[in-house]
Amino acid sequence: MSEIHYYRRFKGYDYGQGASLFISISTAPRENCFGAVKEASVHLSPLGEEVLASIQAIPRFNPGVYLFGHVVMPNHTHFRLYLPPNLTNPLAILGRSIRRFKSYTTNLARKMLGKDHLWQQGYHDRLCLNSRFIEAVERYIVYNPLKYELFQNQARCFHIEEPLNSPRFDPSDYWKGIGNPALLEVNTPIAALRVSRSITDFRPVLKDISSFIRQGYVILSGFISPGEMAVRDMLLGFPHAKIILVLADIMPCDYKPDSRYLIPLQEGRFLVIARGNAPDEFSRQGCLQLNEEIIEIAKAGQGTCLYYQ
Numbered sequence: 001m002s003e004i005h006y007y008r009r010f011k012g013y014d015y016g017q018g019a020s021l022f023i024s025i026s027t028a029p030r031e032n033c034f035g036a037v038k039e040a041s042v043h044l045s046p047l048g049e050e051v052l053a054s055i056q057a058i059p060r061f062n063p064g065v066y067l068f069g070h071v072v073m074p075n076h077t078h079f080r081l082y083l084p085p086n087l088t089n090p091l092a093i094l095g096r097s098i099r100r101f102k103s104y105t106t107n108l109a110r111k112m113l114g115k116d117h118l119w120q121q122g123y124h125d126r127l128c129l130n131s132r133f134i135e136a137v138e139r140y141i142v143y144n145p146l147k148y149e150l151f152q153n154q155a156r157c158f159h160i161e162e163p164l165n166s167p168r169f170d171p172s173d174y175w176k177g178i179g180n181p182a183l184l185e186v187n188t189p190i191a192a193l194r195v196s197r198s199i200t201d202f203r204p205v206l207k208d209i210s211s212f213i214r215q216g217y218v219i220l221s222g223f224i225s226p227g228e229m230a231v232r233d234m235l236l237g238f239p240h241a242k243i244i245l246v247l248a249d250i251m252p253c254d255y256k257p258d259s260r261y262l263i264p265l266q267e268g269r270f271l272v273i274a275r276g277n278a279p280d281e282f283s284r285q286g287c288l289q290l291n292e293e294i295i296e297i298a299k300a301g302q303g304t305c306l307y308y309q
Contacts, residue, residue, distance in 0.1 A: 010127050013127060015083060015087075015090040015091055015094075016085065016086060016087065016090060017085050018082070018083060018084050018085040019082070019083045019090065019127060020068075020080060020081075020082050020083075020127070020128040020134055021080065021081050021082075021083070021094065021125050021126065021127060021128065022078070022080050022125065022126040022127075022128055022137045022140075023078065023079050023080070023081060023098070023123060023124070023125050024076060024077070024078050024123065024124040024125075024126075025076060025077050025098075025102070025119055025120070025123045025124070026075060026076040026119070026120045027075045027076065027118060027119060027120065028117050028118065028119055028120045028121075029120075030075045030076075031075060032074040032075045033045065033047055033048070033074070033075065033109065033113070033115070033118065034047060034048030034051055034072050034073065034074050034075065034077075035048040035072075035074055036074055037073070037074060037145050037148050037149045037152070038149075039149075040145050040146040040149050041145055042071065042072060042073060042074070042145050044072060046112060047108065047109060047112050047113060048072050048074075050105065050108050050112075051072050051077060051105050051108075052070075052072045054101055054104055054105050054108075055067065055070050055072070055077065055079050055101065056070070058079075058081070058097055058100075058101060061097075061100060062093065062096065062097040062100065064083070064084065064087050064090075064093060065081055065082070065083060065093060065094070065097050066081065066082040066083075066084070067079060067080070067081060067082075068080040068081070068082060068138070069137070069138045069141040069142065070141065071141050071142075071144050071145065073144060073145070073148055074148070078140070078141050078144060079141070080128070080134070080137055080138065080141065081094070081097070094125075098123055102118075102119050102123075105118060105119075106118040106119065136258070136259070139258070139259040139260055140259045142259070143259035143260075143262050143263075144259075146262050146263065146266070147259065147262055150262060150265070150266060154266060157178070157179070157257075157262070157265040157266060158178065158256065158257070159178065160176050160177070160178055160251060160253070160255065161176065161177050161178070161181065162174075162175075162176040162177075163175060163176070164176055164177035164181060164273060166181065166184040166185075167186050167300065167301065168184050168186065168297045168298075168300035168301050169297070169300075170296070173275050173276070174275065174276055174277065175273055175274070175275050176251045176273065176274050176275075177251075177271055177272065177273040177274075178251075178255070178257060178265070178271070178272050179257075179265055179268075179270045179271035179272055180265075180268045180269065180270065180271050181271065182268075183218050183242055183244055183269075183270075183271045184244070184271065184273075184297075184301075185301070186300070186301035186302065187301065187302055188218055188301065188302065189215070189216055189217045189218065189302045189303060189304075190217065190218045190219075190220050190244070190297070190298045190301065190302070190303035190304075191209075191212050191217040191218070191219055191220065191298065191303065191304050191305070191306050192220050192221065192294045192295045192297065192298035192299075192303065192304070192305045192306065193209070193219050193220065193221035193223075193228060193231060193294075193306050194221070194225075194228070194291050194294070194305075194306070194307045194308070195225050195226075195227030195228045195230075195231065195307075195308045195309075196225065196227070196307075196308060196309035197225045197226065197227070198309060199227045199308055199309065202226075202227050202230040202231070205227055205230075205231065205308050206230065206231060206234050208306075208308075209231055209234070209235075209306070210234075210238075212306070213235070213238060213240065213241050213242075217242075217304075218242040218243070218244055219231065219235055219241070219242070219243055219244070220244040220246065220294055220297060220298055220303075221244075221245070221246065221294060222245070222246045222247070222248055222287075222290050222291070222294065223245055224248065224287060224290075227308065232245075236260055236261070236263075236264060239267075240269070241264075241269065242269045242270075243264060243269065243270050243271070244270075244271045244272075244273065245261075245270075245271070245272040245273070246272075246273055246274070246275075246290065246293070246294055246297075247272060247273070247274035248287070248290055249274070250274055250276060250277055251272075251273075251274035257272060275293065
């Protein structure tokens, strides 16, 4: 029984320079052995508690391996491990760490539940190559219970509506969307946002946008420039802020919203939309065209345009 599929997946990467890995392991056959999710929190069973303790013990029993974000879900677990530079045979250390964890918890399941098989064969590992990926993985881990609950009870938060129809759209265009389409209603005030990359002090922009939020405006943007991303992050923290994100590219059939958008989706104050089904190479011209489309959507009903430069 081989558990070294990561050799094939990252064959060209030198693990001796250090590696941050996002690990996922599922029960066999996706059996809910570890508890239940209620109100976006995992209520662990006795076996789930043992699995959590075993994950937390990985660094103690495997010197050189560091544990970061981790979560035990009803039928799977996620955690992020770090292998520092200059380890001798780091992949062997990684494989041995996972095998120890799986073997120990399987023995516990046999004693506690009479189960001879707890985990699916192998495990899924993904190499985190930059800080942005690491941040996304840590968010994913933190929000996984909420995501799980939404899948179970509010699947609409992940349902792609297509075509997404609105009087604000050009009838010749084909749009898709996930979230609350009511944010596109003609009588809903929308502010199309654009922030120039030349702006480095975002505080005046954030203060101004806050006044529009208090007036009930929905903020519509591609949130591409640093200033726009700063506004997006501020809006996500406002419990009453309403946001429409326009993707710069297509929305594939397996598209899943970023974890940071789950709470606004649940609260009905978020919508992500994308036009068409043919991918376009993102370029300056494409960015300018996206900005024009965003302005047209805002102008097609009650709305305004906010351009900071």
